[in-house]
Amino acid sequence: MVEKDASKLLDKYYENKCSQEEIFMIESWYFHMAGTIEHEIDEALVESICKEIWDNINPDRKKKVISLYRVAAAAAVLVLVLGSLWYFNDHEKGTLPLGIERMPVINKAILELADGREIYMDSTSQFQIATQEGVIKAKEGTLIYPLAALSDDSVYSKNKLTVPLGGKYQITLPDGSTVYLNAGSSLTYSTKFSRKERSVKLEGEGYFEIVKDISRPFKVNCASQIVRVLGTHFNVSCYPGELVKTTLLEGKVKISLTSKSPQKDKILDPNQQAILSGQDSIIISKVNAEDVILWKDGSFVFSQTPIIEAFRQISRSYNVAVDYNSLPKDIKLEGCSRENVPLSELLKQLSDNIGTTLVLKGDTIKAETKSIR
CATH class of the missing domain: 2.60.120.1440 (Jelly Rolls)
Structure with missing residues (x-):
């Protein structure tokens, strides 16, 4: 997102025209900035902008008109922080920026x-x-x-x-x-x-x-x-x-x-x-x-778990789709993963387990027809 796009997004927010995803992004930015103001832009200005957004979150408070200068400044700060908040927008749709590894919860x-x-x-x-x-x-x-x-x-x-x-x-x-x-x-x-x-x-x-x-x-x-x-x-x-x-x-x-x-x-x-x-x-x-609740720590434990059931868990945790028709049938998985393992590493581990290459194509996990054995 460029500064121009961020400025337009803030304008939409103050006009109450944002989608739910856009509101999610803006208000998450507020909560992020409210606790971590460590940017080059004047802190007092950032705090003032945060207050404007908080007033918008709380309908009981009187809304104020934000100046064009402060919109521009807010847009500049927004550009800085949106990179760390990608998961509230593209990640909700399952799409990651190029080069970013997909992680679990x-x-x-x-x-x-x-x-x-x-x-x-x-x-x-x-x-x-x-x-x-x-x-x-x-x-x-x-x-x-x-x-x-x-x-x-x-x-x-x-x-x-x-x-x-x-x-x-x-x-x-x-x-x-x-x-x-x-x-x-x-x-x-x-x-x-x-x-x-x-x-x-x-x-x-x-x-x-x-x-x-x-x-x-x-x-x-x-x-x-x-x-x-x-x-x-x-x-x-x-x-x-x-x-x-x-x-x-x-x-x-x-x-x-x-x-x-x-x-x-x-x-x-x-x-x-x-x-x-x-x-x-x-x-x-x-x-x-104890194995059943390891999901709290970002781990997976499979004990004779049907492959369809296992990939339902993986789909939810990594926010990806699964081509279930491509998966080998009647296979049960055995084993566990370390905490918060990247999806690419988990797929390699499971590929070795079931003898079929598992790949992420776009936002969908698929099993290649060619066996790796």
Whole structure:
């Protein structure tokens, strides 16, 4: 992006004509600059421009008209920082600048507040938002809610945290519990939990570390099941079109089906995994639970994993498409990768594993028809 393009983008922002992707870029620039003002352009000017953008993010504040000089200066700064924020634009579409290696998950997410406002966050985001329940903070890839008093209200404000493909994010809930969200996931939750229970809705994958509270069970609603706990550590994967898997690391969890199935509730012990097959059957097996949550650290562990399932994980983590028809059939993968391995290195490792050359063409992983053996 050249300075002229950056200036036009800022003009569109102040005229409320930006697309969601453009808003994401501008506001991410704000959060980046607010915490790291280390450029040659006058710091006071940059801080003033950041304030203008913050006023635009917060509709309750009076908007001001930015001068042409400050637009030009903002455009100059924007050109400097957009290179480091490429993943909020081209990376969202799966396209990387030439010469940049594709890496797995980056800390980024979108917070949707109860009033409809959306806040775009990355690992550099540091801000505070005042709400009726207290001050919400973002710091170093983590969204932190204030510990809230118990509520007797029947209606609670709902927030939603969405992690795009190629991302991950961490949140501390109002009861102090921590949730790690994987790529392509979302969590809907109350800003204040009731006296009877703590309930959230998960789409995608999340690892939960729940604060123990015997008087208020914690419920995770996902797909066709409900996971109930008092205080424990567990992982739930419930991506659309895939098997729903619940894995326990410590404590106990109870799994119930939402359908009118004769299937009885299931209780999991540590290192057990429950797989929801269809709408009315739960199968329990023994696993190494620590391996299941290594996605938090950017690693992959495959243990007799069907190749289609493995590449679904890779597709989400690296934000790439996969030509599943080109993959060899009936192959199960075995092995693990180091943390945050570049995609090119992972594809080479998997190519050696399955005996077929895997390549990235454009933004799509394909298996070459010619065997490497």
